[in-house]
Structures are given as C-alpha cells and as structure tokens.
Amino acid sequence: MNTPNDALHEKLRALEAIFLQKLPGKCEEIVSALENLASCPDDTGLQHDLHRYLHTMAGSAGTFGFEALGRQARVYESRLKPWLKDGVMPAQEFEQFRQQLRQYMRAVIAGDTPDAVPQPEDASDMLQPQEPVRENRLIYLVDQDAEQQQAISSQLEHFGFEVVWIAHPRELARAVGTRRPDAIVIELSFPDDQHAGAEEIRRLEQLQRFRIPTIFISASPTFASRMLAVRAHGDGYFTKPVDVVGLTDRIEALLRRESHTGYRVMIIDDDVVTARYYSTVLRNAGMEVHLLHDPAQVLAAISDFRPELILMDIYMPVCSGIELSKLIRQDNSYVDIPIVFLSSEVDPERQLDAVRAGADDFIAKPVRAEYLVSSVVSRAERYRTLRALIMRDGLTGLLNHSAIKERLQSEMLQAKRHRSPLALAMIDLDSFKKINDSYGHGTGDQVLRTLARLLQQRLRRTDIVGRYGGEEFAVIFPDTSAVKARAVLDEVRQAFGRISQHAENGSFHVTFSAGIADLGQASDADALFEVADAAMYVSKQTGRNRITLA
Template structure:
C-alpha cells in the first residue's frame, strides 16, 4: 500500500517556484520521519527539519465555509504506521484536526472521544475488515450520518461495490495524491455539516408554520433565566376552537390553527415563537422595553383582525386573547415566568379587551408570601412537606378504598398551610415541578408499602401539567411503579382543568405513555363551558372532579341543571364524576339525585394524615 508521497513537478519555472508551497508536496527529508532515529510521531508531524523550514512555505489552510466554524476533524483508521502518519500529516498541513487509531477494535471509543466529522479507513485490516467496522459504526445511531471514506488499493470492482454496500460514502484508490485526499475529505465534511445543520433546523422548527418546536422553545427559555430581566413573554390563545372542532372536525381545525401559527410567525419575525398547545402560542421578546409590552400584545391580538381564513367553502375570522409578563419582575427560571404568563392569560380571557398583564401581589401580601416561600424552600430542602388524605366515597356503597392526596406545609409556628396557599407561590418561584415530584414519590412509596394480599387503596395525586411534560418524567414515574410492583390502576394523576386547557397536548402525550401501565387521569376543578366540555372527549380520562362552584351554589336551579347535563355527558363518555367540597347532607342528597358517582368533603371526613376511613361500613 502506498500514497504518491514523492510526486514531483515535471519542469518549468512555475513548477519550481510554486510546487513546494503546495500541501501535496512534502518537504525534503520527509522520509526520515519513519527512520529508527526519527523524533516521536507527534513531534515529527508538527516540526519540520531546519532545512525544510527555510525552503518550504507554510501549507495552505482549509478555510471553513462559515466564519468561526471549528476545524474539520478526521479519524484515520489505519494499521500501517507509515500510511497513517502520511495521511495525518497531509490533513494537518491543510488545517484539519486528524487523529490516528491503529486498531479497528479501538475505533468506537475514539469516535466517542473525538466526535470526528469524517472517518478515513483502510479496507483490509487485521482482526476486523473495513466493511465490518463500517457496519458497526452505522449500527450506532449517534454515528449513522458520519461520512466514511475508504482508502483501498484493491482494483476489483466487486470490492468497491462491497465497500459501498457496507454503508461507506466513498472510496479513494491507492496511491492517492495528497491534493485529491484533501479535496475528498473537505467536500465530504462540508456536505455532512450542511446536512447536519439542516436536520437540526428541521427538528427546531415546524415545517408548516416555521415556528420553533415546543421542546426547542422551552430550551431557549430555560437558558435565558434567571439572567434575563428585560423583555416580555406573551401567551396567545385562539378562542372558540371547541365550537370549530365540533362543527368542522379536528383535521379542519388543525389546518386553521396551523395557519394561525404561520401568521404569528410572520408578525413575530426573528423573535422566538412556538405553539405550546392546540390553540395556545408563546412569543418571547428579550429586550422589549416596558412601554411597548402592551403595544406588542395588541399587535399579536390584532394579527387576526380582518384576516379571513377558509375552512372548505366557509370563511371565518379568529379571535385571540393575549396575556403577558414583564421579565423585570424577576424570575428564577423559565417555569416561573411561564406560570406568570399563564396567570395573565387567564385574566385576559375574562377581559372584554382580551389583553391582560401579569400583576404581582401587593407589597403587604408579598412580605407574607416571601416569608412563606422561604419556609417552603426550606421544607423542600429538608424533606418536610407533609401529605394529608381525604376519602373519596362511592354514593352506592362499596369497600374499595380511594383517597385524594393533598400537600401541606407546616410553618415555624406549627400552622398548616394548604396547597391553595403554597402552590401559587411555588408556581411563581418555579418550584412546582420539584413539589410534584416529591408528592408523587411519597405517594408511590405509600402504594408500595400496602400489603399485596389485602385491600389496596387508590391514590389521586395532583400534578401540574407542566410537570407531566418535563423530559423523562413519564419514564421515571413508570419505572418507579415497576420497581415496586405497583398496579397502575392504583394511581390516578389529578390535573386541574385550567392547566389542561392550556397544555392539553402535553397532558395527552403523557396519558398515552401511561395508558399501557393502567395509570388513570382525573380532570379536577371542572366547570362546564364549551372549551372544557370538549376536553372530556379529547383526553383519555377516567374521572372528572367537579368545581366547588357546584357545591357552593347547589341551591340555584340553573346550577343544578348545568350540573345534571355535565354528569350525563360524562357518563355517556364512560367517565365517573366526583363531587367535592360536600359539607352538609342537603348538598350530598342533591348530588346523589343528580347522578354523581363519588363525593368528597368534610361531611365524609376532614383531610388528615391517616388513611383509616371505614369504606365498608360508611353510610351517606
């Protein structure tokens, strides 16, 4: 095997003046680098003999196509030392980073360390052929797209076909001219980097709307906090989508929302924007001055004003609401900023103008909240959050035990604070996911401690929709259940309606992962409206827990009628309905007459730290 190591110019002054400056012509005495008294390989490849330094101009460098792009990295797999050193010298002389691995068996570990742009290898090597090594490289998804170029002195066309069939991208016949080697490597790497960048762009942006993907958008926001304190995050929700879905179908609605996303992308320009949910979008504008936050919110809302969109032969106009948060309020992480923007969006949907800004609590309240938040952070650090349990009892009787799990915080004076007090603080401070994980861990541990042969209680565990969408969270939950051999149907994940409306896509994806294990979903704080009613059929629910609105106003006939229709609709979909905040027999009786399945409240038993309710002998 040999490269054209001593190729010389034929004649002429041009050849004499320019030949030695070209990378393909090694300096005089280069052959001595392989003699027994030569310097070590690394030094030999970086230091030319004195006479060569005087006579030879520096080799031309490969200039990457993008300014600031890192040098091309090449891994040379070659058992012949002289061949490997010569190829390494040629590529380094052209401005590339080149490393040699003499044993094919060491290639995979070197790939992981070097992360090269291209692998240059010999076809015939001891222990493992080049085609076998290529197949091994291609079997690893991390290197499925890395270019592999062979150097082979084999002139048999069948061998060349075998090389390409193994997954290689190209082959060069030996002896190869150095300039041909440089050109082949350079062109392959440039093309591979361009394709890699294109693949990354495809992953980062939706092909139809051009908006960032939800995952990439959340990554961008995560990197921005807590240092980003100038600018705004705007949430945009398209109203009336449930009625559109019912009338035109899901496919038509999705096409309209994709068009809405395209319009938001047009008006947002280079500013990061993404579709967070079926009908909810987020736009992040770092550096936006405070006096322009409202103007930008109006521009986003008015994106759809006067725009006529088509569904079949029908023309329609969309209405949007916008909630936004000024980052000057200071947020520890992206989750806290998004929670504030969600709070503003909820206010916007109840505002005639359809726009609302996040309003932090008053100073007096903030002082109390800051103290409570400090105690919450300390409780998380020292594992001092407490759980309380409240029975959920069937109105027709039965001995199956099931409890609502409630989180509690005990402050320094011994006073217990409910989830209603601490969760809003946790959302603003970006602590919700940490609380959710702690509560879920404790609940799973309790389920795992139950006797296998006896009655086993079912636990309803509240979780934030954003927690369900955290990377790896679903896998962790399923793995935790599997390790303790817990039946999935003993766990019910409880999600608030307001969060499910904003993050229905996240909830749906999470449930799809849970269904095989039998884990169930409950939609809580449910109050009937077109958007909420649509979720009953869109999400794989098992339970619906009514809002306290129904228990508190159950003496009003209109509320009773609304509740009966809601229960009937849920039963038609195969869902069971829970009435909560039941505090007196009259409310319980009215709920029973309305067809409710379960009741929960102080009438049955106040929440406490024990799970000792007698389901078998309870009478309602």
C-alpha cells in the first residue's frame, strides 16, 4: 500500500524527472546567452541575462540532486560577478571563461559531468505525513457520571464537536486504536481505582508514542490530585461541577495550538520546476501554497491569497527580488508579511541589500526539505501570533473592529473583481443589558464568548467573523448571496437560542437579532455596514430574535 511518504517521494521524483528532461535546454540557454555576450561584451543587459541563467542553475541543480553541477554553476556565476559590477570584461579572461563554460555545458548536455547520476536528497524521509483535516472534531469523554456526561456532551455538540462517551478508562486504548480523537476529556479517579484516569493516559502515551490533548475532570481540588494530572501530562484540570464553557474554551485553545500548520505561503520564482519542488515539500507539511511566476501580479495575488510568508528568488527576469520586496513593503498593509529569499546568492553584500530592502531571512539554495519546512513554520507562526495580537479582540478572539472593517473592504474589492456575490451580517445580542444586570458582567462576557465560538464553528471556514463593538458582531460571507447567508445564519440563531447559559444564580437562554446586506447595496465597507445595521434595527423593532434582509 502506498504511504503518504511514498506519494511525496513519487511527486519529487516526477519533478526531478522534469528537471532532468529540461536540463539540456537550460544548458543551451546558458550557451546561447554566452555567445550573445561574446558578440557584444559591453551590453550590460546580456551580461545580466547570462548571470541570471547561471544563478538559476546554481540554485535549482542542487535542489534536484545535481550538486556538483550546482556548485560549478555557482563558480561561473561568481567569476562573472566582478565584471558585472565594473561593467568591464577583460577580453582575454572572458575568452577563457567562455571556452570553459561552453565546454562544461556541452559536457552536461552529453551527460558527462561528475553528477550525471543525480543523488537527490530524500525529502520524504524527513517529513511526517499529515493527518487529513476533519471537519467535526472528535472528543472522547471518559466518565462514569451519566448526568455530568450528558451535560458536557450536549454543550460540546452545540459547538460542533462529535462526542463519544466511554464508560471506563480500560476501554479507551481500543477506541483510540480504532479512531484517534482530537482530544480526550477524562475523570481522574474511578470508584474501583483512585488513579485509573491518570494511569490510563500515561499508558496510552507510551503505547501510541504520540500525545492526544487531554483534560482531566475531578471532584478533588487538592494539590495532590492536580499534580497527578500534571504528571500524566494533562493539558487542563476542571473541578466538578464542570464549567462547560470554560472547558470548551480550553479544548478550542488546545486544538488551535495543535494545528500549527496550514500556513499560507506564496512562492515567487520564475523557475517553474524549482518552485514546484518547494511547493510540493511545503504542501506535504500541511501548508497552503500559492505559486506565482509573474512578479507583475504580486499585489493582486497577495490581496487574494493573504500569504503569511513570501518566499522569493532574488533574480527574476522582470525585476529583482530586492525591488519586488520594496514594492510590496510600499503598501502599508504588507509591511509586516515575512519575506524570505530562497536563493543561491552567496555574496554577503547582496544578502545585506536584500535585508535592507525589507527581507526577513535568507535561505541558501539548495536547501534541505526539513530545514525549509522548519524555517517557514517558525516565521509564519510568529507572524500569525503577532497578527492575532494586533487584529484580534481579547475577549472573543475574533477580528476586532478595525480588522473586520479592513477585511470587508478587501473582500468587497475581490468580490467585485471576480464578479462574485458577497453578504454582510450585523448581529446584536437581545436585551443584553438585562443579562449583565441580572447575572453580572462576567456572565455577560461568557455569553459573548459563547456566541463568538458558535459563529466560528457553525459557519464555513471562508466566512469571516468579527466583533464589531460591545455586543455587536459582524460576519462577512464571501461568495454568498444575502438570501443564502440568511438561511445559514438562521440555523446559528436557532442553535444559539437553545444553548443554556449558566450563572451562579441560575440558568438562562439568550437570543440575537441580525440584519443582512448584499454587496450591490453599497459602494464601500462603511456604507455596507450601515445598510446591514439598519436592517438589524428593523429586527429589533419587529420583536427581536430574527433576521432581516436589507
């Protein structure tokens, strides 16, 4: 049976085969650039053409296992460089350079070079296959208390989790072996064994050799019991009666931390085969990759794809990578996207130029697949964390007021460009003042978090949810008509109304009112917010707990 690693291996082999097939053509390009230059040695355009071809060869050959060829191309590239700087080519030296390079390229075309047999790096050995993304997150709830099990299950299910109940820790290992859950919620102690929950989790970790995020629940608030959970590598500890909203929060936070992949990476490189090689490696590590071969499209591509990291080559035909980073950095919204040069440039001066132009890092080609993945992950992760701090609302974790406004503006532009529909919903909690007054501000905050999470869970990943103000939320539905958005949001409205909210002095239910506007009803983001807001007020005036189309 084919494993995911076999599949990656096959893809990389296929790309290597394409490189090999194109190699003679690339060598011919170098030879003809060389001959053009020989006929017109003072033409700086021709000098740069030859340099670019050699530079690309130096970077790509090593990547596909032709290490000696890559090294050799780099030697020729560095011999050419001082001439490029001064614009002068000493005739005799150039003639010697020309003879040697031509002879070497002919040998490569004939397959006579020291690395006629490529020894590609085996990227597949370094990468772990990724688990496919599952929409419904699975929780195993190991609990003997039927009443508590019922309360936890029904709340978690409201938030889109699939909950499977397991009556005793001894049944857990078999269940995990059959279907691995995203998280486990387990009682620390069982009547027949005080430590059964903690012990089973430790045993499972040894058996499976991987960690499943685990939260313990217990009647005991003591230091000793908590320590038992710590020693079983528990990620959370809740005492009974369990605060289900807090438990859901903790599970969400744990699962967000686990899924650190999925970063959006844009690769800008005119060398199609090399770019595909890197994209295959990154995709296999769970990232979303957008390949851009034409630098002139960069701003539209960034606005569409919203990369969390840009990898680019320094030498491209239309403009240099350094110029391109300056162009990207001119736009205020893109000053903080990490830009990493992936290039065979070895000249520290040029590397410094790149850093001055706003690059964050420099990865020298050829690069090991494992190194590429870890450099990308660490930079993209930091960017995501910083963005989250700047753009997210502290209470709900949703986009804050300015971020959702900015996002609506860019989504509207994009929708107009692609002639696709878009809807905007404004949502406002009903009689929220009364909830704060009756149950306290803390309980009010809990309700806000509950709605935030429900919206995130029930809507599509592509829908964008923000906290517009106090108890007001906004949802952008890209590619969706207002009528369709109303149908989807109405399901959320009904589900929200069914959730029972808990406070120290009792349980209660909350509803919301909403208004939905359509892209065609306004020309900019501010105006569209106003249209949706006015529709929301109609819902309030006509009895609340309803949705009105503008």
